[in-house]
Amino acid sequence: MRPGIALIRPRHLSLRARLTLTYGGLFLVAGLVLLGVTYALFDQQLARGGPQVLTKTGVIRDGSPEEVTEQSAREQAKAMGDLDAWARRQRADMHEAATASLVTQGSIALLVAGGVAAGLGWLIGGRVLAPLDRVTETARRIAGAPAADRGLHERIALHGPDDEVKRLADTFDTMLERLDRSFDGQRRFVANASHELRTPLTLGRALVEVAMHRADASPDVLRLGETLLEINLRHERLITGLLLLARSESEITDRAPVDLADVVGHVAAQTVAEADAAGVTVRTEAAEAVTAGDALLLERVVQNLVENGIRHNSGPGGWVRVACRADGANAVLEVGNSGPAVPPHQVPALFEPFRRLGSDRVITSGGAGLGLSIVRSIARAHGGTVTALPRTGGGLQVTVTLPSSQVTALV
Numbered sequence: 001m002r003p004g005i006a007l008i009r010p011r012h013l014s015l016r017a018r019l020t021l022t023y024g025g026l027f028l029v030a031g032l033v034l035l036g037v038t039y040a041l042f043d044q045q046l047a048r049g050g051p052q053v054l055t056k057t058g059v060i061r062d063g064s065p066e067e068v069t070e071q072s073a074r075e076q077a078k079a080m081g082d083l084d085a086w087a088r089r090q091r092a093d094m095h096e097a098a099t100a101s102l103v104t105q106g107s108i109a110l111l112v113a114g115g116v117a118a119g120l121g122w123l124i125g126g127r128v129l130a131p132l133d134r135v136t137e138t139a140r141r142i143a144g145a146p147a148a149d150r151g152l153h154e155r156i157a158l159h160g161p162d163d164e165v166k167r168l169a170d171t172f173d174t175m176l177e178r179l180d181r182s183f184d185g186q187r188r189f190v191a192n193a194s195h196e197l198r199t200p201l202t203l204g205r206a207l208v209e210v211a212m213h214r215a216d217a218s219p220d221v222l223r224l225g226e227t228l229l230e231i232n233l234r235h236e237r238l239i240t241g242l243l244l245l246a247r248s249e250s251e252i253t254d255r256a257p258v259d260l261a262d263v264v265g266h267v268a269a270q271t272v273a274e275a276d277a278a279g280v281t282v283r284t285e286a287a288e289a290v291t292a293g294d295a296l297l298l299e300r301v302v303q304n305l306v307e308n309g310i311r312h313n314s315g316p317g318g319w320v321r322v323a324c325r326a327d328g329a330n331a332v333l334e335v336g337n338s339g340p341a342v343p344p345h346q347v348p349a350l351f352e353p354f355r356r357l358g359s360d361r362v363i364t365s366g367g368a369g370l371g372l373s374i375v376r377s378i379a380r381a382h383g384g385t386v387t388a389l390p391r392t393g394g395g396l397q398v399t400v401t402l403p404s405s406q407v408t409a410l411v
Helices: 015-048 070-143 164-212 219-248 260-270 272-278 295-311 360-364 371-381 405-410
Strands: 256-259 280-286 290-293 318-327 330-337 385-390 396-403
Touching: 015 070, 070 164, 164 219, 256 260, 256 295, 260 272, 260 280, 260 295, 260 318, 260 330, 272 280, 272 295, 280 295, 290 295, 290 396, 290 405, 295 318, 295 330, 295 371, 295 396, 371 385, 371 396
Parallel strands: 280 318
Antiparallel strands: 256 290, 318 330, 330 396, 385 396
C-alpha cells in the first residue's frame, strides 16, 4: 500500500440483517419451488382433462345406408373438422388463461408473502438478538471508560430462559467480577506497598541523620552516614518510580489543560544545580504546546527525560536540549542530549523497566532504570506516543507526541 492511501474496509451487514435476508431468501426459494410444482401438476391435469367432442361415424337416414350421398359425407366431415378446431382453440385459450393467472397471481402473492416474511424475520431477529445487543452495549461502555478499572462494576444481569445467550451473558458477568476483584486488589496492594515500603526507609533515614548530627560523630561515621543516605535515597527513588509506573499504567481520568512550555521552564529551573554539577548545559526552546492531562505526571515526563539526558551525558561540555511546540493536532516535546553512542538495536530495550545501556550506567547513575519506562507509560495513559532515535554524534533524541487539549476534549 502506498503512503497516504488508506484502505476503505467494506461495511458488513449486521447479524440481524443477515438473518432477515436468510429468512426471506429461504421463503422465496420454497415459494418458487411450490409454485413450479403447482404449475407442473396444473399443466398435466389440463392435458388430461381437456374438452372432448363425441361424434358419430355415420348418419342413418330413411332408407338404407347406401343412399347417403357423397355430398352429405363431405359436409359431415367438414362439420366435424370445424368442431375439433373450435375445441382445440378453446383448450388453448383455457390453458393460456389458467397459466397466466397461476404465474402472475402466484408470483404477486409470493412476493407479498416474501415481504411479510422478511418483515416478520426482521422483528423476530431483533427480539432474539436484543440480549446480544445488551451484552455489546455493556462491553462498549466498559471499554470506553476513561480508566481501565472504571466501569467494571457494571453487570448485564440478563433475565430469561437458560439458553445460549443467557449463558454468554452470565459468563461475561463472571469475567467482569473477576476483573473487578483483580483491579481492586491491585489498588489495595499499591496503597499498602507505598505505606509499608516508605515507612522503614523514612525511619532509617531519620536514624542515620540523627547519628550524623551527634556532637561526638567521627569523620568515619559521617562518611558512612552519607553513603547510607545515598543508598536510602536510591531506594526511595526506586519505590517512587515503581509506584508511579503502576499509577501511570491506567488511563488518565481527571484532565486539565497543561502548557508544556510552562512545564519545560519549571523543570529546567529545578535541574540547574544537577546540570551545573555535571558540567552539562541545559538549553530550552519552549513554544506554546497545550495538551490535556495530569500536570504532575506530565512534569514527571519532562523531568525524567531531562535528568536522563544529564546523567547519561558525555561529562563536562555536554548539553541537553529541551523543546516543545504545537504541531497540528498534537503537542510535541523533544529532548536531545550529547553523550556516548547508542546502538540503534538497543534503543527499544531502554523503555523496558530496569533496563540500562551498559553496566557503567548502573554505577554512575542514581536512577533505577525506570525513567524511560515511566515516560512511555505516562504518554500512553495520555493517548500519546514516545519515540527515541540515536544521534549521529552520540546521545539520544526522544520525542513525545501528545494530543492537543482541543482534540482530547472531543474524545
